[in-house]
Amino acid sequence: MAKKKKKTTTKTPRKKIRFSLSKQQKILLGSFLFLLGLALLFSFVSYFFTWQADQSEIGNLAERKLPTQNWLNKFGANVAHFFIYDGFGVSAFIFAFLIALTGVYYFFDYTKKQLLKFWFWGLLLMLWVSVFFGFFSGKATLFSGIIGFETNDIMQDYIGFIGAVLVMVFILIFYLVVRLKLTPEKVISVFSSTKKQIVAEFNSEETNETMAQNISEKEMPAKEKEEIKAPTVEEKTAPKPPAIEKLILKSDVEGDVEMEVEQTADEEEIENLSNKLVKDFGEFDPKLDLSNYKFPSIELLRDYTIGAGITIDQEELEENKNRIVETLNNYKIGIANIKATVGPTVTLYEIVPDAGIRISKIKNLEDDIALSLSALGIRIIAPIPGRGTIGIEVPNKNAKIVSMRSVIASAKFQNAEMELPIAFGKTISNETFVVDLAKMPHMLMAGATGQGKSVGLNAVLTSLLYKKHPAEVKFILVDPKKVELTLFNKIERHYLAKLPDTEEAIITDTNKVINTLNSLCIEMDARYDLLKDAMVRNIKEYNTKFKNRKLNPHDGHRFLPYIVLVIDEFADLIMTAGKEVETPIARLAQLARAIGIHLIIATQRPSVNVITGIIKANFPARIAFRVTSKIDSRTILDNSGADQLIGRGDMLYTQGNELTRIQCAFVDTPEVADITEFIGAQKAYPDAYLLPEYVGEDGGTTIDNDISERDKLFREAAEVLVISQQGSASLLQRKLKLGYNRAGRIIDQLEAAGIVGPFEGSKARQVLVPTIDALNQLLDNETNDN
Numbered sequence: 001m002a003k004k005k006k007k008t009t010t011k012t013p014r015k016k017i018r019f020s021l022s023k024q025q026k027i028l029l030g031s032f033l034f035l036l037g038l039a040l041l042f043s044f045v046s047y048f049f050t051w052q053a054d055q056s057e058i059g060n061l062a063e064r065k066l067p068t069q070n071w072l073n074k075f076g077a078n079v080a081h082f083f084i085y086d087g088f089g090v091s092a093f094i095f096a097f098l099i100a101l102t103g104v105y106y107f108f109d110y111t112k113k114q115l116l117k118f119w120f121w122g123l124l125l126m127l128w129v130s131v132f133f134g135f136f137s138g139k140a141t142l143f144s145g146i147i148g149f150e151t152n153d154i155m156q157d158y159i160g161f162i163g164a165v166l167v168m169v170f171i172l173i174f175y176l177v178v179r180l181k182l183t184p185e186k187v188i189s190v191f192s193s194t195k196k197q198i199v200a201e202f203n204s205e206e207t208n209e210t211m212a213q214n215i216s217e218k219e220m221p222a223k224e225k226e227e228i229k230a231p232t233v234e235e236k237t238a239p240k241p242p243a244i245e246k247l248i249l250k251s252d253v254e255g256d257v258e259m260e261v262e263q264t265a266d267e268e269e270i271e272n273l274s275n276k277l278v279k280d281f282g283e284f285d286p287k288l289d290l291s292n293y294k295f296p297s298i299e300l301l302r303d304y305t306i307g308a309g310i311t312i313d314q315e316e317l318e319e320n321k322n323r324i325v326e327t328l329n330n331y332k333i334g335i336a337n338i339k340a341t342v343g344p345t346v347t348l349y350e351i352v353p354d355a356g357i358r359i360s361k362i363k364n365l366e367d368d369i370a371l372s373l374s375a376l377g378i379r380i381i382a383p384i385p386g387r388g389t390i391g392i393e394v395p396n397k398n399a400k401i402v403s404m405r406s407v408i409a410s411a412k413f414q415n416a417e418m419e420l421p422i423a424f425g426k427t428i429s430n431e432t433f434v435v436d437l438a439k440m441p442h443m444l445m446a447g448a449t450g451q452g453k454s455v456g457l458n459a460v461l462t463s464l465l466y467k468k469h470p471a472e473v474k475f476i477l478v479d480p481k482k483v484e485l486t487l488f489n490k491i492e493r494h495y496l497a498k499l500p501d502t503e504e505a506i507i508t509d510t511n512k513v514i515n516t517l518n519s520l521c522i523e524m525d526a527r528y529d530l531l532k533d534a535m536v537r538n539i540k541e542y543n544t545k546f547k548n549r550k551l552n553p554h555d556g557h558r559f560l561p562y563i564v565l566v567i568d569e570f571a572d573l574i575m576t577a578g579k580e581v582e583t584p585i586a587r588l589a590q591l592a593r594a595i596g597i598h599l600i601i602a603t604q605r606p607s608v609n610v611i612t613g614i615i616k617a618n619f620p621a622r623i624a625f626r627v628t629s630k631i632d633s634r635t636i637l638d639n640s641g642a643d644q645l646i647g648r649g650d651m652l653y654t655q656g657n658e659l660t661r662i663q664c665a666f667v668d669t670p671e672v673a674d675i676t677e678f679i680g681a682q683k684a685y686p687d688a689y690l691l692p693e694y695v696g697e698d699g700g701t702t703i704d705n706d707i708s709e710r711d712k713l714f715r716e717a718a719e720v721l722v723i724s725q726q727g728s729a730s731l732l733q734r735k736l737k738l739g740y741n742r743a744g745r746i747i748d749q750l751e752a753a754g755i756v757g758p759f760e761g762s763k764a765r766q767v768l769v770p771t772i773d774a775l776n777q778l779l780d781n782e783t784n785d786n
């Protein structure tokens with residue numbers, strides 16, 4: 001980056017004669033030189049076509065009428081002849097370019113230091129190219145020009161053919177090394193990266209099965225891995241002190257002090273290591289492992305609205321309007337204006353009461369209006385925030401189903417530039433309602449049985465499946481009822497995360513929930529360490545930096561997928577496990593937003609002992625389906641209203657103060673089955689996303705130190721770790737070319753054998769054996785004991 005440094009020194013007056021141009025003079029000179037450069041360029045180009053025809057005209061400037069073929073006539077023919085034939089041959093173009101460039105420098109008044117460099121290297125290149133062409137032809141030609149040919153001739157007379165070749169090669173090397181800053185390492189790395197790329201492309205079909213986080217390591221040549229291991233990439237490319245140019249400021253005032261301003265020239269940009277990696281290998285693509293993954297098509301979802309779009313029943317509207325007006329009139333409330341908005345399940349009547357009517361008076365009439373309309377689920381919003389009207393929501397006689405298909409297909413969802421977009425359904429004015437889970441950042445969902453909670457959860461998961469690649473998001477599903485989320489088992493190796501050494505990814509057992517939550521806390525801490533190390537504030541910035549290859553996988557950096565934890569029937573959990581569940585959930589909810597872990601908790605019973613203060617405080621986004629009492633509504637929403645919903649997916653959403661009534665999109669079990677089937681049938685990762693190990697309080701490793709059960713590569717693995725003194729599974733993966741699971745198993749066996757220490761979260765395990773000799777002794781003793 002260009003950095004300006006100005007140093008100002010004042011000096012005593014002294015007499016100095018300096019050639020300096022005014023601004024206008026520079027512009028004039030610049031334009032003149034630029035156009036002269038262009039003129040030379042045109043005459044040089046046309047000289048190659050017309051030199052034979054114009055040969056007789058060379059030097060014959062006096063004969064004005066004699067025709068010349070060159071585009072710039074006599075001037076062009078003579079000048080081009082001078083520079084090309086009598087001069088440097090084809091490389092005379094460099095001269096024309098230098099003249100034009102000088103014009104540009106003067107025109108824009110750039111510092112001239114760089115220009116001098118251009119001239120030096122340009123003239124050297126010009127000479128070299130013309131001598132080079134002279135070398136291959138026995139006589140002066142248009143390619144070499146006389147200078148090229150003669151210089152070559154003289155050189156050969158004095159130092160012979162071989163001597164001339166060596167001089168030319170030396171000048172070439174000089175140019176490449178000094179001007180282009182080429183080093184042997186650069187050349188080797190370009191060759192090896194090209195080779196790697198070809199091999200990688202060749203192997204890409206087979207290597208898709210490896211885990212995403214290893215990709216960038218594998219792609220990199222060992223040499224480069226070493227290079228990025230050094231503390232930070234940025235440090236390596238710390239700016240060099242810029243070159244300084246002096247400028248004399250003079251004023252016309254007699255006897256004035258002359259000031260010399262030191263102005264720094266623009267720094268030369270050194271190629272940043274990460275830029276180079278990106279240039280060589282492209283950005284890191286987390287989706288590479290499943291590059292052929294196909295998103296489920298919209299056809300898998302059903303359209304429940306076919307032939308039953310929102311129809312406005314005029315009669316019903318009129319009837320309701322009259323009843324509302326009548327009821328209010330009975331209580332002496334006059335209406336100035338009334339307007340209706342027809343939604344999928346309810347119609348909103350917005351009324352503007354006559355001046356002087358108290359709002360609370362209308363609010364108190366909720367039950368009377370419900371009675372007169374003989375309808376359930378009337379909700380009065382007095383006043384509607386931001387509109388200055390009073391809203392009365394009246395359920396439609398024929399509620400319409402909002403199909404998941406319609407919201408997924410909506411432009412709002414398809415074009416949503418969100419991290420974790422969720423299409424919940426449609427608002428009262430028929431707008432698709434899309435929110436970003438990453439911004440919520442956690443969600444509480446409540447509703448009495450049969451009111452649409454499970455459908456709501458499915459809508460959330462379906463939205464994410466339609467928008468996010470398996471590399472970008474992972475789900476942890478907790479389903480104590482064991483029936484609601486089982487369908488998602490099919491996408492275990494694509495989208496689910498689980499504890500190592502567990503069979504099923506979907507968690508149904510309370511103990512496992514506790515372990516998983518604690519494991520998530522470890523993952524959270526590890527992610528925070530990674531973020532701190534990368535000096536970024538959130539997962540988005542971290543992943544961008546990782547994609548730009550600014551973070552070294554060697555230091556434990558990896559692409560971080562979002563993790564969405566869904567807990568259905570939270571009440572059951574809290575009743576059985578209490579604080580053991582509440583504490584990690586509260587911790588996650590408080591801290592996990594920045595590192596991409598988001599929680600969705602659903603419960604039938606939103607009572608205060610289930611949704612405790614600490615949980616509530618950390619779940620700003622709340623959804624209420626119909627609940628049985630006002631108290632439940634207040635617990636979940638801090639507001640009444642959820643008790644007046646009509647069920648079947650009718651819900652209230654709040655993310656702060658405002659309540660939005662939404663008709664949740666309907667996605668039926670067979671649809672979810674089709675989607676998971678479609679995804680499950682595709683190529684998957686070798687395993688679900690593995691969360692860090694968590695050893696419960698009853699502690700200790702569960703692996704027996706049974707020699708006969710050890711992996712074949714056990715000894716080799718032990719040696720690798722002892723030599724490197726680093727107890728990391730990923731090191732084994734790399735050195736022994738193992739999968740994640742096998743490396744993890746070997747690490748467990750090494751722990752049981754006392755070679756490495758216990759799991760330490762994000763850090764590598766400690767290696768307990770200091771040398772190879774000590775290791776050999778330990779293993780030999782073991783065999784003797786057996």
Ligand SMILES: Nc1ncnc2c1ncn2[C@@H]1O[C@H](COP(=O)(O)OP(=O)(O)OP(=O)(O)O)[C@@H](O)[C@H]1O
Binds near residue numbers: 447663665
């Ligand atoms: N968005 C919706 N649109 C239309 N109908 C819906 C919607 N959501 C739910 N329903 C209807 O309500 C029924 C019950 O929904 P769901 O299974 O989601 O209830 P629930 O709240 O999960 O109940 P439980 O807590 O007992 O599991 C569904 O079978 C469906 O017929």
